[in-house]
Amino acid sequence: MNESGNPSQPVNVNEYDASHIQVLEGLEAVRRRPGMYIGSTGERGLHQMVYEVVTHAVNEHLAGHAxxxxxxxxxxxxxxxADNGRGLPVEVRESTGMSAVERQLTELSFAPKPRTGYWVFGGINGxxxxxxxxxxxxxxVEVHxxxxxxxxxxxxxxxxxxxxxxxxxxxHGTAIAFMPDADIFETTRYSFATLSQRxxxxxxxNGGLAISLTDERPERPVRHQHLDGLHAYVAHLNPYPSSLVHSPAIGFTSENEEQTIFVQVAMQWNTRPPGEFRSFANSTRTHxxxxxxxxxRTALTAIINDHARRQHLISPDDEDITAEAVQQGLTAVVSVKLAxxxxxxxxxxxxxxxxxxxxIQETVREHLAVWLDHHPNEAAAIIRHILNTSI
Incomplete structure (x- = not known):
């Protein structure tokens, strides 16, 4: 069918040739299609720019250098x-005369190898x-x-x-300062609250990592550092002590022998349903x-039922406690890091x-079962809470 919509007229193939194909190379492709790389040119994409740079610094922390x-x-x-990691590599390739820093900042095809077993992946695959x-x-860019x-x-x-x-x-370390391009973004004004939350x-x-945020627009500094990691996160999400079913929170970590997967879990029940559940993979929120x-969720429901039956908190003739009942009032954070x-x-x-x-099923079954057995009073309180919510 031609432009007029008449299928009977022949098509002139010479009107469509290689000259009509536009190839966007290098950073030109990013500037022409920014949404493909940071999600949007609105506030979400604007803040993603910050997270991309922070991701590099967190990777240095995971590698043990920042x-x-x-x-x-x-x-x-x-x-x-700015971070106090090793600093971006500065060596120059003789064939191009280009430093490793410049390559990482200008070549879409240049992705450095992971410097640790786990990538943060808060951004665009390196x-x-x-x-x-x-x-x-x-x-x-400034490198020490x-x-x-x-x-x-x-x-x-x-x-x-x-x-x-x-x-x-x-x-030692890297500092990168940038001004978002006003010709690309709908706004270039950053939200202190949005950045601080992330x-x-x-x-x-990333327990032990200190992250500070300072706003000079007026000056408003804040520093985040949590040695207790996910325990502190759950405490932050459960700010009402009187509503807690048990205290402190349950927490455990595990890493497989191949060091290709690392699991962190913290959880705590409260009487304020429905609770809060947050999961992450390589520090990226998995909404x-x-x-x-x-x-x-599968292992949690199985372990709660097994413990309740072994402790005769439910009879052999009772139906299993449902997953929905188990999760009522549960605040939990599950974080995995994968190679x-x-x-x-x-x-x-x-x-x-x-x-x-x-x-994660293996980890939860092993660690949660041990915790429940070693904390019988807290375990009984949790089961009673769950049974009460299912009535």
């Missing part, structure tokens, strides 16, 4: 993220720094590594200065759940790894 991340909203609206650079009107300070500046993803070595330095979440999920959630996470859907908020289901 314990502090400082995020600043400057008076002119820029974002600066391409986050490159995407942030492409979508910034101005970006400056190899006994010197190194810097380079970029404009809309293009270097406008050489990668330069400066004075000697005994420090950074606090990362501090909960749509996935295999790790399914494994946790090779598989996220489903374009929003990447559902975990698809089958091994996460299997391993």
């Amino acid at each position: 314990d502090t991340i400082d995020v600043t909203i400057t008076a002119d609206g820029r974002i600066r993220v 391409l986050g720094l490159c995407v942030v650079n492409a979508l910034s009107s101005r970006l400056t 590594r190899d006994s010197h300070r190194w810097t380079q500046e970029y404009e809309k993803g293009i270097p406008i200065s050489a990668f330069t070595r400066h004075e000697e330095s005994s420090g 950074l606090q979440e990362l501090a909960f999920l 749509e759940g996935g295999t790790h959630e399914h494994g946790f 090779h996470p598989v996220f489903e859907g374009c929003t990447r908020t559902r975990l698809g790894n089958p091994e996460a289901n299997t391993y």
Whole structure:
């Protein structure tokens, strides 16, 4: 059918040839289709820019090389993220004359290998720094590594200065400052509350990591550090002590022999239904759940029923306690870190790894059963609470 809609007229194939195919290369593709890389050009995408840079710093923490991340909203609206990790690699490839820093900031095809067994995956499969650079009107990178300070500046993803070595330095780490491009984003004004909530979440999920956020628009500093990790997270979600069924929260961690999956769980029942459940995979919130959630819920219901029957809190003739009843008033945080996470859907908020289901079931069955047996009074209170909610 031709443009007029008449199928009887022949089509001139010469009107459509290779010249009509547009190939977007490198950072041009990011600037033309930003939503494909950060989700949107609205507030969500604007804040995702920060999370992309923070993800690199958290990866350094997971590798055992950083314990502090400082995020600043400057008076002119820029974002600066500094960490005390090893610093981005600075060596220069002889064939191109390009430093590893410049490659990571400009090449979509350049994704560094994981520096630890688990990726944070808060962003774009290791391409986050490159995407942030492409979508910034101005970006400056400063690296302290190899006994010197190194810097380079970029404009809309293009270097406008050489990668330069400066004075000697005994420090180590990376600082990236960027201004989001007003020609791309619907707004360039960051929300202190939105950033603080996500950074606090990362501090909960990575116990011992100190993350500070300072707003210079006016100055408003906040520092998140939680040595108790998920226990502190559950306490944060359960702010009413009088409503708690038991205290403290139940918590346990486990890692498989191959060191390819690490599980953290914290949970606590309260009398304020329906409760709160949050799951994460490599520090990314899995709003749509996935295999790790399914494994946790399945094992939890089975263990509660088994314990209730062994302790004669329900009779052999009673029906099993339902999963819905077990979860009433339960506040729980489940976090898994995987060497090779598989996220489903374009929003990447559902975990698809089958091994996460299997391993978390094994972990919950082992650790929760032991906790219930060793805390008979608390266990009885939990079962009574669950039975009362099911009436």
